[in-house]
Amino acid sequence: MEEMxxxxxxxSPHIHAGRTVQGVMLEVIVALAPAGVFGVYTxxxxxxxIIAVSVLSAVFWEWLYERMAKKPCTVGDLSAxxxxxxxxxxxxxxxxxxxxxxxxxxxxVLVKMIFGGLGANFxxxxxxxxxxxxxxxxxxxxxxxxxxxxxxxDAISGATPLASQGGYELWQLFVGQCPGCIGEVGRVAILVGxxxxxxxxxxxxxxxxLMLLTLFVCTWLAEGSxxxxxxxxxxxxxxxxxxxxxTDYATSPVTxxxxxxxxxxxxxxxxxxxxxxxxxxxxSYAVLIMNLTVPLIDRYTRPRVYxxxxxxx
Amino acid sequence: xxxxxxxxxxxxxxxxxxxxxxxxKRATGAKPIEAVPAPALAAIPLLQHAGAPCKPxxxxxxxxxxxxxxxxxxxxxxxxxxxxxxxRVKGIQPRIIAGGRRVAAVILENDGLDEWDPSLAPxxxxxxxxxxxxxxxxxxxxxxxGATFPTHVKLSPPKDKPIDMVILNGAECEPFxxxxxxVMLEEADAVLDGLRLAARxxxxxxxxxGVEDNKPDAARSLQTAAGADARVLSVRAKYPQGSEKQLIxxxxxxxxxxxxxxxxxxxxxxxxSTAAAISRAVRKGRPLIERVLTVDGEVGEGKNLRxxxxxxxxxxxxxxxxxxxxxxxxxxxxxMMGQCAYDLHTPVTKGVSGILLxxxxxxxKPLGNCVRCGGCVNVCPVGLMPLTxxxxxxxxxxxxxxxxxxxxxxxxxxxxxxxxxxxLPLVQYIRAAKGALRRAQAR
Numbered sequence: 001m002e003e004m005x006x007x008x009x010x011x012s013p014h015i016h017a018g019r020t021v022q023g024v025m026l027e028v029i030v031a032l033a034p035a036g037v038f039g040v041y042t043x044x045x046x047x048x049x050i051i052a053v054s055v056l057s058a059v060f061w062e063w064l065y066e067r068m069a070k071k072p073c074t075v076g077d078l079s080a081x082x083x084x085x086x087x088x089x090x091x092x093x094x095x096x097x098x099x100x101x102x103x104x105x106x107x108x109v110l111v112k113m114i115f116g117g118l119g120a121n122f123x124x125x126x127x128x129x130x131x132x133x134x135x136x137x138x139x140x141x142x143x144x145x146x147x148x149x150x151x152x153x154d155a156i157s158g159a160t161p162l163a164s165q166g167g168y169e170l171w172q173l174f175v176g177q178c179p180g181c182i183g184e185v186g187r188v189a190i191l192v193g194x195x196x197x198x199x200x201x202x203x204x205x206x207x208x209x210l211m212l213l214t215l216f217v218c219t220w221l222a223e224g225s226x227x228x229x230x231x232x233x234x235x236x237x238x239x240x241x242x243x244x245x246x247t248d249y250a251t252s253p254v255t256x257x258x259x260x261x262x263x264x265x266x267x268x269x270x271x272x273x274x275x276x277x278x279x280x281x282x283x284s285y286a287v288l289i290m291n292l293t294v295p296l297i298d299r300y301t302r303p304r305v306y307x308x309x310x311x312x313x
Numbered sequence: 314x315x316x317x318x319x320x321x322x323x324x325x326x327x328x329x330x331x332x333x334x335x336x337x338k339r340a341t342g343a344k345p346i347e348a349v350p351a352p353a354l355a356a357i358p359l360l361q362h363a364g365a366p367c368k369p370x371x372x373x374x375x376x377x378x379x380x381x382x383x384x385x386x387x388x389x390x391x392x393x394x395x396x397x398x399x400x401r402v403k404g405i406q407p408r409i410i411a412g413g414r415r416v417a418a419v420i421l422e423n424d425g426l427d428e429w430d431p432s433l434a435p436x437x438x439x440x441x442x443x444x445x446x447x448x449x450x451x452x453x454x455x456x457x458x459g460a461t462f463p464t465h466v467k468l469s470p471p472k473d474k475p476i477d478m479v480i481l482n483g484a485e486c487e488p489f490x491x492x493x494x495x496v497m498l499e500e501a502d503a504v505l506d507g508l509r510l511a512a513r514x515x516x517x518x519x520x521x522x523g524v525e526d527n528k529p530d531a532a533r534s535l536q537t538a539a540g541a542d543a544r545v546l547s548v549r550a551k552y553p554q555g556s557e558k559q560l561i562x563x564x565x566x567x568x569x570x571x572x573x574x575x576x577x578x579x580x581x582x583x584x585x586s587t588a589a590a591i592s593r594a595v596r597k598g599r600p601l602i603e604r605v606l607t608v609d610g611e612v613g614e615g616k617n618l619r620x621x622x623x624x625x626x627x628x629x630x631x632x633x634x635x636x637x638x639x640x641x642x643x644x645x646x647x648x649m650m651g652q653c654a655y656d657l658h659t660p661v662t663k664g665v666s667g668i669l670l671x672x673x674x675x676x677x678k679p680l681g682n683c684v685r686c687g688g689c690v691n692v693c694p695v696g697l698m699p700l701t702x703x704x705x706x707x708x709x710x711x712x713x714x715x716x717x718x719x720x721x722x723x724x725x726x727x728x729x730x731x732x733x734x735x736x737l738p739l740v741q742y743i744r745a746a747k748g749a750l751r752r753a754q755a756r
Contacts, residue, residue: 008641008642008653008671008673009413009642009653009654009655010642010653010673011653011738011740011741011744012644012646012648012649012650012651012652012727012740013648013649013650013727013730013731013740014642014644014648014649014651014653014669014671014673015331015488015648015649015731016730016731016736017329017331017731017732019688019732019734020734020735020736021681021684021734021735023734024684024686024734072679074681077681079684116682117682118681118682118684119682119683119684119685119735120682204687249684249685249686249687250684250685252685253687254685254686254687254690254698254700255687255690255698256690256691259687298698302698302718303690303693303696303697303698304696305571305695305696305697305719305722306558306562306568306569306571306694306695306696306722307558307568307569307570307571307572307573307722308571308696308719308722
């Protein structure tokens with residue numbers, strides 16, 4: 001002890017809250033798990049296959065890109081796993097297996113890595129990949145792609161809840177007895193996972209709550225019935241988008257007020273797309289559009305600084 | 314003001330809770346203060362405060378009394394230093410103090426007699442404000458919470474800034490530390506006396522005391538000592554509750570204007586140990602020659618010790634059973650804002666509120682990306698956006714960080730870096746940027 005040489009001399013603080021990026025991603029994966037289990041239960045084992053292919057290829061593309069670009073390998077932070085899961089959750093169970101592979105390439109390399117990796121992308125990787133897949137292979141991603149057997153629903157149903165307004169009971173939508181993408185139908189499971197993230201302080205309640213509320217209120221006012229409002233938030237990918245897409249760290253505002261704007265904006269744009277465009281579903285595009293406004297939102301919603309003196313006009 | 318909040322726990326906006334994790338208040342808060350024997354050799358650095366270094370008043374070979382002034386302040390923002398032992402001046406040698414600065418130090422050989430300087434005398438009870446202020450200045454008192462700003466400067470606001478409130482800072486929001494806690498418990502009367510004297514000096518009528526709600530025993534003992542003179546208010550155990558500006562906000566609802574000082578909000582904030590030192594200076598004529606500090610972390614037994622200034626920190630650590638195997642980091646002060654020492658020979662100075670030994674085995678990793686989680690924005694007590702400041706500081710855009718992002722308002726509490734899941738050195742870069750701007754301005 002006399003001649004204790006100090007190997008560590010650093011600037012304060014000398015302690016840490018303990019949370020790591022990897023830990024955060026792991027909690028997101030845990031929160032996403034119930035919706036995945038629900039998807040496999042509803043659509044069968046093929047759903048699990050799609051999820052596995054999507055996750056493995058996302059991790060593979062990130063590893064390959066960093067190897068080719070001679071950059072330190074970051075697959076250990078688990079963000080590629082999250083992206084892979086989210087991509088799979090946004091695909092119908094009927095897609096051919098090469099689709100999640102291509103989708104993961106787009107999400108990881110085109111959207112995330114070439115902009116600087118985790119945190120530096122400006123749009124949601126999984127949603128952008130889905131949008132590109134959607135426009136490139138319309139047949140695999142819409143219409144007849146949703147002709148699938150759904151547990152709990154008699155016969156093969158063809159119409160998604162959005163395409164056939166009022167075709168399902170609200171409770172059916174809530175527990176996922178309807179066609180849709182792998183991860184979006186288990187809404188009760190998404191809610192559980194989302195609440196877990198809110199309780200753990202990983203995401204803010206502001207974005208999902210205000211997105212759902214805004215869509216509900218807008219639809220209620222437009223249709224004149226609360227049932228229509230509930231039907232709107234319980235159909236399509238709104239739940240998944242509200243809890244897991246619009247809250248993506250890299251592509252959502254960092255300020256509390258900004259998060260509120262993000263939530264309201266997503267809800268509003270979803271409503272506008274569903275009502276006035278030729279597309280049946282708008283939640284994912286709404287999130288992508290709001291992603292582009294995030295730098296602006298952050299700039300104008302800076303918290304008030306302690307003791308800030310109001311500038312004289 | 315906090316009238317309506319009486320009886321409730323007050324606090325400021327945002328902040329972090331390091332007490333609930335790794336650095337919870339340890340058992341040291343329950344242990345009485347122990348005195349460390351005076352050292353055989355004391356090294357009294359001539360710079361132990363924020364401001365200009367002192368000029369030495371003694372020469373090698375000279376005999377000094379205990380409490381004799383051996384360094385005279387050079388300028389107004391400076392504080393005298395005194396001999397913490399009686400004996401002979403061995404020489405004036407450089408010493409590395411907390412934070413890594415190398416400063417001249419007067420080395421004293423202790424004769425073991427503890428012979429007080431006969432010229433030191435208590436002040437008369439009816440002494441005027443100016444006499445009191447002079448006594449505080451002569452005693453070399455600085456803020457003992459760690460900032461070491463000379464107390465006489467704090468107590469002499471300009472005429473155009475009237476002070477109506479003196480606040481006792483009993484928050485002690487740094488985890489691990491419990492030195493102030495023990496002082497408030499064991500020397501409540503001296504603490505209150507110091508607070509009343511400070512109020513007399515600045516002419517303030519209201520006395521407020523803020524104590525974190527994890528120290529209810531200290532709050533009770535202060536309330537007993539205060540009687541009807543001062544109100545003890547409970548503030549939430551949250552970091553940085555003991556930051557002057559945050560404490561003022563919690564207790565009074567006032568806000569210190571950006572770029573201003575507590576006096577701009579009509580307040581003076583005094584740390585609990587500092588108040589006790591003021592009382593000793595006035596009532597007993599004793600200058601600041603010792604302080605209470607917490608030794609904790611990887612030591613045999615965590616303790617609160619009364620240590621003479623100039624004692625090597627190693628001697629304090631030895632009183633606590635010595636350092637454990639594998640210790641590779643010494644922090645002087647609290648874990649959130651303390652500075653590292655390079656070895657156990659570093660002398661205890663006025664600002665050393667704690668000696669914490671850590672084992673830091675985490676491998677050095679390259680800096681990762683900011684994931685934009687917004688955690689730093691959620692905890693910043695000032696309302697800054699640390700992630701933006703960090704990005705600007707890394708690129709060297711200091712001017713933009715100052716003009717558009719309020720860089721200079723950062724109080725460097727470190728809540729952002731504490732919270733960051735990517736472990737980015739947020740406050741470290743911000744601190745560096747502030748330093749670079751200050752140096753550029755000085756040039």
